[in-house]
Amino acid sequence: MVLDNFRSVISKYDVIFFDAFGVLKTYNGLIPGIENTFTYLRERGKDFYVVTNDASRSPEQLAQSYVNLGVNDVTPDRIISSGMLAREYLDLKVRQGVVAYLGTENSAHYIETSDLKTLSIRQLDLNNVADINALVFLDDEGFDWNTDLTKTLNLLRKRNIPVIVANTDKTYPASRSRVSFAIGALAKMIEDTIGRQFIRFGKPDPQMFIFAYQHIKNYPNVSKKQILMVGDTLQTDILGGNKFGLDTALVLTGNTQAEDAEVRIRATGIIPTYICVSAVVE
Amino acid sequence: MVLDNFRSVISKYDVIFFDAFGVLKTYNGLIPGIENTFTYLRERGKDFYVVTNDASRSPEQLAQSYVNLGVNDVTPDRIISSGMLAREYLDLKVRQGVVAYLGTENSAHYIETSDLKTLSIRQLDLNNVADINALVFLDDEGFDWNTDLTKTLNLLRKRNIPVIVANTDKTYPASRSRVSFAIGALAKMIEDTIGRQFIRFGKPDPQMFIFAYQHIKNYPNVSKKQILMVGDTLQTDILGGNKFGLDTALVLTGNTQAEDAEVRIRATGIIPTYICVSAVVE
Amino acid sequence: MVLDNFRSVISKYDVIFFDAFGVLKTYNGLIPGIENTFTYLRERGKDFYVVTNDASRSPEQLAQSYVNLGVNDVTPDRIISSGMLAREYLDLKVRQGVVAYLGTENSAHYIETSDLKTLSIRQLDLNNVADINALVFLDDEGFDWNTDLTKTLNLLRKRNIPVIVANTDKTYPASRSRVSFAIGALAKMIEDTIGRQFIRFGKPDPQMFIFAYQHIKNYPNVSKKQILMVGDTLQTDILGGNKFGLDTALVLTGNTQAEDAEVRIRATGIIPTYICVSAVVE
């Protein structure tokens, strides 16, 4: 496996899309040295965006989490989350009534509008569901799985409504040696059980990439050839980037370990343009 | 759709296999009139067995539940459960050490032997898993889903051990209008997430039918042509019975409603030999 | 099931996306009366596009097929095909070398460029595959399935290259009572067998809809709320349109028959904004 130098790789592109978890940060803070990368991008005037499967918080709250870690470069306008797509869907297609959700109040706050109320499945009364017009899976926290997943299943048996999964990931790292289920896994269990087709947002889906593409400062005067997608996960970041027509760089600081990279690329047929040790510019 | 008379159907067979839920009983007691069926079977000297995807209790406890409902015919030796197959697997293939489980203490009691200890995932310490030799999914009750499903996922990341799913059903009816998740759905979520192949017991798997077949009083002097499988679910009872070479009767008192039966048979290609209103002999 | 009048439905939108097969035409010519729809669109100055999972021919050839049927409104610039996405992918991501393909010479002609040669799997020598940089599934015709699907499987065992499926449909109607396999079904068989992840283009994938969206004459000065997607298939046209944020109209002249529409909408959870008998303006 030939490793590419990250500095020379990004020097060839005008815009960089970064995955967040496993690329810029982990469960216990920033990837060491990643500040250098932001400095490099700033000095060279390169544009960049964080493209993340995350519907647990608003872009403002996500940006604040970087400020809390000492990084001021990741401003809210540079964050593209799958939660933003869920919100756009509701704006375009649901518009009014009540949206039931699984997640924290924090996650729900972001999708609420003057015309569209939100209601936690926790608080849902199954005998009173006539005004529920959609269901959104936002976050794996904020509810009791035993009670509320069962309630969700029964809601869907009563109401044939659009179901939106705002983060398709199945797990996320919770510590050095442990993972947690992400909301995507819980949504999949209900989808399989009820046999209906949910509407899923998040990488590798191209809608995520077009959404990021349209947020680029110089859009539409940037060609796809000038953009690099940097990620740690073959099935989301690299597959999605490739399919959208972007060059892609796999980094080895997250889901894909150095010792597995070659085997996984061969097994999946998902081929990154580059492989780099990390997204740190040294 | 031509409906067959249940009395004339079972008169042609020497041995009857019954599914339990949706055929003999429901969430609120016996199917009305099912006592007549037991009387008929007793008077005609026909042999019968209850073949059930259930690992929540021992055959003795399951039999007691019929006694509590006023039926004395369903003795423990007439009950064939997927939990019995899980226990046989552990006897043959695991033999010693500790088996972790998801379920109630009641369900675990049944698989415990002098050489094989059981440990609830509730009580499992993830830092001390070296002596866990197998994991069994027994029941959807008896544990906290948020905490313990996550613990289970992390146990499997640490230990490559056999995983047994003792009931493959995805849901069960909890009341007239509500369903609950069965342990099979939770197991499937973890299987999909971890990407490993679990060992699953329960209809439609033929191992369930051969197990029942071998428990028949006159075995091996009964041909498969003399046995009828009676069930309410196409994908488990009817598919499994057909594949094992038995004639099959679909009844309309449980998962398959009269108005859906024809559509579902056409859609799935799972074709029962007979369709009857219920398993009640009138 | 309440049926909507197609004329009043499309009067509310500025841009109409039509699926081709089952909406504008069938195996034996135009949908009777569909000429009225084109007249209506022309007279009202409404913009429209044909958005089709088809990689068997170029937009020019597809447009010519409408001219041959007596319709001059469907000009090449109004045709958006999944084959165009495959071609864009090759332009962006493969660029040079040889692309092996399954399909007719006609289908291959369209993806060939000065830098990118095409080679039919028919003519491929499995001992000489070093310069094959990609594989594209274009059409179910033009090759011998016994020989060439097996050759394709072995090519992929030798070369870990991007594999593009330029039409994800599984079947298409071949006559009043018969269907044929589309290339998407053959591709899926090979993908399942080899265990790798192919790159698939075609509805319901949002990339197809964004591609169409960007081809609109007044783009980007058209909001998604002004666009209607008209299709005969829930899983491609309606699901994809909904997810992209468009209003959708299901018509009953193709894959979805009037007697099945309600059952299928309930079973799949894919809910069109409108249901119309056909796309004919009367």
Place this chain on the structure above:
Amino acid sequence: MVLDNFRSVISKYDVIFFDAFGVLKTYNGLIPGIENTFTYLRERGKDFYVVTNDASRSPEQLAQSYVNLGVNDVTPDRIISSGMLAREYLDLKVRQGVVAYLGTENSAHYIETSDLKTLSIRQLDLNNVADINALVFLDDEGFDWNTDLTKTLNLLRKRNIPVIVANTDKTYPASRSRVSFAIGALAKMIEDTIGRQFIRFGKPDPQMFIFAYQHIKNYPNVSKKQILMVGDTLQTDILGGNKFGLDTALVLTGNTQAEDAEVRIRATGIIPTYICVSAVVE
């Protein structure tokens, strides 16, 4: 990875089940030295059976193929094939009329009885299908895939009949460096397309193992603990053997190569009792 000595492994068991392809023979003849194993079994009076996913020929013809290679120990009564299960199914459940099939005439000859006629899909007239009572997938050879797979799909749209897949394998090795599609892959494509549930016979299904178990000379006086399953494929031989309660030995002369064995066992969670270089007794 600790390798076990095959001689000491089989010395502990009274009955050995062998997979055929990749264990006893390959595309170009016997595994070198495998004659020693048969000599050993004969001298020690150990019972053995060949348990194979193969419906292309009768046990007599399969046995003859060993005689042709110079081995006389593999008599017809020692061969248990998935084709035998398909035949038993037809005997029990179809009984009369016409069975359509995909495969060679050779494969069909075996399932034909005085009451049950067979008809190749090649010769089927789609306008005359009223007496077709079942469809069987037997072999990947003997028909034209372009024409006859399409005909099969249309037959199933006209007739809701039981569909039997008599070999669930997806590929088989055709030479040192090439594989061919097995009939199981073609059947899966049609099953996915039509959305119905086919009846599948072959390892890892327990019905295959119980069928073999009941053919043992001393049955039922042999416990499962006295039987060893020897195979080259984790997903069929080892998974199926384990689930049925047998000890299992993985050999490295076929589908699982020495360099991949550990990774695959970890990835799949399918754990053989032993790993041996080959099934040759040295």
